[in-house]
Amino acid sequence: MMEISIETRFFKFDIKLSKSQILGILGPSGIGKTTTLRAIAGLEDAKGKIVVDNEVWLDENISLPPQKRSVGFVFQDFALFPNMKVIDNIAYASSKEKALEILKAFNIEHLKDKYPNKISGGERQRVAIARAIARNPKMLLMDEPFSALDRKTKHFIQDKIIEFANTYKFYTIFVAHDLGDIFKLSDFVFSVEDQRLLSKEEFEEYSLSLT
Amino acid sequence: MDYKVFLISFELATSTTLVLGVVGIFIAYFLAFNKSILSDIIEPFIMSPLVLPPTVLGFYIIYIFGLGSPIGQFLNHLGIKLVFNFKGLLFGSIIYSMPFAVSPVLSGFRSVPKSIIEASYTLGKSKFYTLLKVIIPNSKYSIVSALVLVFAHTIGEFGVVLMVGGDIPDKTRTASIAIFDYVQELNYKDANITALILFGIAMSTLIFLQILKRLQER
Numbered sequence: 001m002m003e004i005s006i007e008t009r010f011f012k013f014d015i016k017l018s019k020s021q022i023l024g025i026l027g028p029s030g031i032g033k034t035t036t037l038r039a040i041a042g043l044e045d046a047k048g049k050i051v052v053d054n055e056v057w058l059d060e061n062i063s064l065p066p067q068k069r070s071v072g073f074v075f076q077d078f079a080l081f082p083n084m085k086v087i088d089n090i091a092y093a094s095s096k097e098k099a100l101e102i103l104k105a106f107n108i109e110h111l112k113d114k115y116p117n118k119i120s121g122g123e124r125q126r127v128a129i130a131r132a133i134a135r136n137p138k139m140l141l142m143d144e145p146f147s148a149l150d151r152k153t154k155h156f157i158q159d160k161i162i163e164f165a166n167t168y169k170f171y172t173i174f175v176a177h178d179l180g181d182i183f184k185l186s187d188f189v190f191s192v193e194d195q196r197l198l199s200k201e202e203f204e205e206y207s208l209s210l211t
Numbered sequence: 212m213d214y215k216v217f218l219i220s221f222e223l224a225t226s227t228t229l230v231l232g233v234v235g236i237f238i239a240y241f242l243a244f245n246k247s248i249l250s251d252i253i254e255p256f257i258m259s260p261l262v263l264p265p266t267v268l269g270f271y272i273i274y275i276f277g278l279g280s281p282i283g284q285f286l287n288h289l290g291i292k293l294v295f296n297f298k299g300l301l302f303g304s305i306i307y308s309m310p311f312a313v314s315p316v317l318s319g320f321r322s323v324p325k326s327i328i329e330a331s332y333t334l335g336k337s338k339f340y341t342l343l344k345v346i347i348p349n350s351k352y353s354i355v356s357a358l359v360l361v362f363a364h365t366i367g368e369f370g371v372v373l374m375v376g377g378d379i380p381d382k383t384r385t386a387s388i389a390i391f392d393y394v395q396e397l398n399y400k401d402a403n404i405t406a407l408i409l410f411g412i413a414m415s416t417l418i419f420l421q422i423l424k425r426l427q428e429r
Contacts, residue, residue: 041333066332073333079326083348092344093334135334 002139002171006048006058008032008039013048015190015197020165022172024182027192033175034076037141040173041073042066052138052171072132072170074142078124080116086127087112093135102130105160121148126157133164140165142174146181158185179207212401215381216389217408223297223372223385224365227304231361234305235312236354240342242313243320258310265307265370272303272375295377300385303375304365311360319353320346352427356420363416367409 005014010032017023025033039046042057042065050057057064080089086108090099103109108126111119116127125148132140140161146154162185165172176182182189182203189203190196198206238257242250260268276293277283286293293299323346331341347354369387376383378392386405393402 043329043333066329067335067337069333070335071333073330075326075330077324077326079324079330081327081330081345081349083345092331093336131334 001054002052004040004048004050006036006039006046006050008035008044008046010035011192012195013190015188017171017173017188019169019171021187022162022165022174022185024186024189025173025175025192026179026182026189029177031192033192034143037073037143037173037175040069040139041071041141042069043073070136070138072135072137072140074125074128074132074140074145074174076143076147078116078128080124080127080131082116085113085115086119089116089127090131090134092131098134099130102134105164106130106157122150122153125149126153129157129161133161133168136168137170140170140172140174142172144176145174146176146178154181155184161185183207212404213380213384213389216384216386216405219297219382219384220366220386223300223304223368224362226301227308227365228358228362230301230305231308231312232354232358235309235316235357235361236347238309239313239316239320240346242317257313260307261310265368266374268307269303269371269374272299272306272371276302294375295379295383297376297383300372300376300383303371304368307368307371308361308364311364312357315353315357315360316350319350322353323349352423356423359416359419359423363413366412 001019002017003015006012013036015023025036027033035044038044040050042063046058049059051059052070056062057069080086081092084092087096087099087103090102094102100109100112103112106126106129108123108130111123111127116124119127125145129142129145132142146157149157158181161172164170172185174185183200186203187200189198189200189206191198191206238253242254242257273294274280275282276286276299278287278292278294283294291298293302327345327349328341331345332338336344367387368385369391372383372385373388373391376385376388378384378388384392386409390402390405390409393399393405
């Protein structure tokens with residue numbers, strides 16, 4: 001079980017998730033969605049409480065640094081290490097064997113010996129997701145993770161994320177603009193504007209009301 | 212002609228480069244990533260040799276570390292003398308060349324994208340591991356530039372080495388001081404040869420840095 005109740009300089013964020021569940025955060029640009037993900041990862045200051053599998057990451061006395069929070073973070077700009085080949089990027093926090101396994105699963109094994117500046121934006125995005133999952137995180141945090149992917153690849157990667165989340169039992173929180181991405185992946189949706197946590201069914205009604 | 216002066220200059224430049232190669236990286240790291248007021252206070256001190264006359268720096272080194280000062284007497288008690296010997300020459304060179312080591316590395320570190328440093332942290336790696344595996348490799352051209360600049364700058368140093376070293380033949384007399392001495396003796400032939408060699412080293416350094424800049428732009 002994971003419980004987050006934090007307040008950043010933008011908004012309050014109050015959610016509970018069970019293992020393997022996926023939460024999408026929905027809201028207009030500039031409202032602080034990225035800041036919330038960063039606060040969960042320990043990259044931004046926040047007040048409140050984060051407890052993951054009975055381990056306190058944040059409360060009034062404790063604030064674990066990012067290194068001690070078991071997160072896999074997919075950055076909006078991918079943040080791949082330019083000095084390392086794709087395989088070394090993924091093996092950075094795991095092993096070469098694990099990296100190869102993930103590369104195969106994501107259908108990007110052919111990229112393993114290339115440097116990030118020699119692959120396309122979509123390929124970089126897939127590598128960034130693969131790297132975040134390869135470290136076996138307790139929580140996967142993704143900031144606009146599908147923005148550079150074509151429709152077919154996007155669906156393939158989304159299926160893989162669901163498959164990995166179920167296999168490795170990690171929690172997932174992600175930010176996206178595309179309602180379709182949110183709907184496909186999320187078990188719950190947090191609407192920043194309404195400060196509401198919506199179930200999949202409630203979100204379906206909500207998105208219909210928007211059209 | 213005194214060829215020993217080149218050996219002393221070379222030894223001094225190599226030692227200064229080796230020391231500043233390590234020290235400069237840690238100081239640059241502190242200045243680049245420490246947001247406290249302390250880094251704002253330290254940075255001007257590190258950069259001060261860029262604007263201070265070398266004689267001012269040399270004077271303060273003699274004044275603070277000479278045998279007439281309590282610090283100098285204390286160091287002397289420990290068997291360390293920092294004035295009028297090679298150790299002192301090295302100490303003065305390290306202080307004087309510090310900005311040439313720190314400045315390029317600092318700008319290199321500051322241009323490493325913040326997100327790749329944060330990515331390393333979120334992947335569970337310590338600050339030191341991140342420095343070694345992410346920050347330094349992605350600033351390698353800046354670090355090489357700094358090392359080359361320090362080497363060349365130390366070879367050409369005059370004011371500080373004269374003040375702190377004292378122009379002692381076979382001990383602290385470097386090539387740049389030798390030129391001054393040759394001219395004083397009206398020995399223009401040796402002054403010319405020594406000057407030409409230093410000119411060659413300086414130009415080679417600048418050409419090397421130019422090549423490095425091109426490589427970095429690719």
